[in-house]
Amino acid sequence: MVSQDWTGRTVEATVGPVAHGGHCVARVDGRVVFVRHALPGERVLARVTEDNGKSFCRADAVQVLAPSPDRVEPPCPVAGPGLCGGCDWQHASGPAQRELKARVVEEQLRRLAGLDVPVTVEPLSGGLLRWRTRVRFVADGDGNAGLRAHRSHRVVPLQDCPITVRPAVDAVLPHSWSEGDEIEATEDADGEVHVRRLPSRTRRQRPEQLRGGIAVQRAAGRDWKLDAHGFWQVHPQAADAFAQVVREWADASPGARAWDLYAGVGLFASVLAEQVGPKGRVLAVESGRRAVADGRANLAGMRQVRWRCGQVEHVLRQRTDTPQVVVLDPPRKGAGRVVVEAVATAGPDRVVYVACDPAALARDVAIFGEHGYRLDKLRAFDAFPMTHHVECVALLRRA
The missing domain is CATH 2.40.50.140 (Nucleic acid-binding proteins)
Known part of the structure; x- marks a missing residue:
């Protein structure tokens, strides 16, 4: 004590x-x-x-x-003690950042899953700065937009955010806002910037769209139209990179069944649909109604994709089919025991798990291990340079 x-x-x-x-x-x-x-x-x-x-x-x-x-010298003047909490590793070189993240992934797999797995964190193209295409700023008491300090509600006003693409910065930071407003800015693949103001909770209003609400993105050989402020990967190279790994590791057979859980707008469902072909079936499960609507519209020509809107754990309770492969892309908290056990009970040959939190991934890999699945391959990507976040893709096979 x-x-x-x-x-x-x-x-x-x-x-x-x-x-x-x-x-x-x-x-x-x-x-x-x-x-x-x-x-x-x-x-x-x-x-x-x-x-x-x-x-x-x-x-x-x-x-x-x-x-x-x-x-190294941090490129941002507010990346220091008591200042902006948006970045963690600006004081480390790029190779050092990736090495630190690799050690974290290794430690979590060792501690939570009992696995000794060597990890290399791969960079995505574009460097350490100006990669962030989606950001949410918040306004302080003087109407200046910024980001919060680490583990604090205090707003640090910004003149710039070096990890964020310049058009998104210029659409928000030079302007004055009301105290407590949260301002989301997204630059899409066509270079259009979409801004949405979320008024302070003390002023109950509907979100204000300032420059349109439909973003165009490109990945997996397709153009995607979706809610500009819905889920899409923050790094412009990430979605395509992850889709390529899913394509290689899922390797679904023509005519097979596959599941895409936490499907978003259907990025990985589109990859699975191409593999199983018109005689196969892909179940895409997503809880966000707008994402499901966008996914149905984007994949309207792929009749083998069947959408279910709902919590994954609830939808899986009603499933009795056996998929050949399952793709999981859960939120930061991971899939958790209920979902992992439901997937394992379904008995797919392979599970491709896309994870943005190494601790949640390691915990779920351990649960899969309890049900006869072993970690076969792992790739890690520096999809969030300057921060402690790292994206992993894991392949689990049924023993």
């Missing part, structure tokens, strides 16, 4: 390994300190920012006494 609150205290620490969440682990006087703005091996002065009286506390590295050779 910790008797003294360390909040505000500055401690000297030698920084240890990276941990999931954009920080590294240090130990001071027997306590674990999660340190942001540091790199493994560095000696730093860290100011404690949060202490809930447990065995650990959180801190920011406010001075680097012995820097890592991987340390």
Whole structure:
């Protein structure tokens, strides 16, 4: 039991390994300190920012006494202690960022699934900056748009956001807004910027579309028209890259049955539909009504795709068919035990799991393992440069 609150205290620490969440682990006087703005091996002065009286506390590295050779100058002036919480690794070189993310994926698979899997995080084309095509800003009390500080509701006003595409930045940041407004900006594949203002909760109004609501995107050899502020991959290269991996690993046979769970607008369903052909069947399950409507419109020519709108766990309770392959692309929390067990009970030969959180992926891989599925392949992609987020695609096979 910790008797003294360390909040505000500055401690000297030698920084240890990276941990999931954009920080590294240090130990001071027997306590674990999660340190942001540091790199493994560095000696730093860290100011404690949060202490809930447990065995650990959180801190920011406010001075680097012995820097890592991987340390670089952050390209954003507000990517530092107490400032914008949007990025985690701007102080690390690109190769170092990808190495840190690889170590996190490996550690989560080892800790939660008992697997020792070597991981390489692959870069997507375009570099570390100006890749983010979808962003949500928030307005402060002076009407300036910005992003929130780490683990805080405090808004840090911005002059620029170097990881966001310039047209989306220019559509929002130069303008004045009402306090508490959230402003979403999306640049689509045609270069059109779509802006939506979500008024503060204190002013109950309907969302305001400023520049249209239908975005055009391109992936898997198709043009897609969808709600500009619905789900689509943030990095412009990500959707096509993931679709290529799904195509290779799903390898559905002509005439077979396949499931696309958490289908969005049907990106992976389109890949499966091409493989099974007109005599096969693809079940696409998605809970968002607008996404289902967009998916039906985009895949209207693929009659082998059958849509179900609803929670995946509820829809699967009613299924008795046996798919050859299942593709899973759940939200950050992962699929979870109920869905994983329902998929395993259906008995597909292969499961292709697209995951944006390595801890959720590792947990679900462990559950699949309980039901006779082994992790056969894994690829990881740096779809969110400068942040701690990493996208993984895993292939599980029935033993």
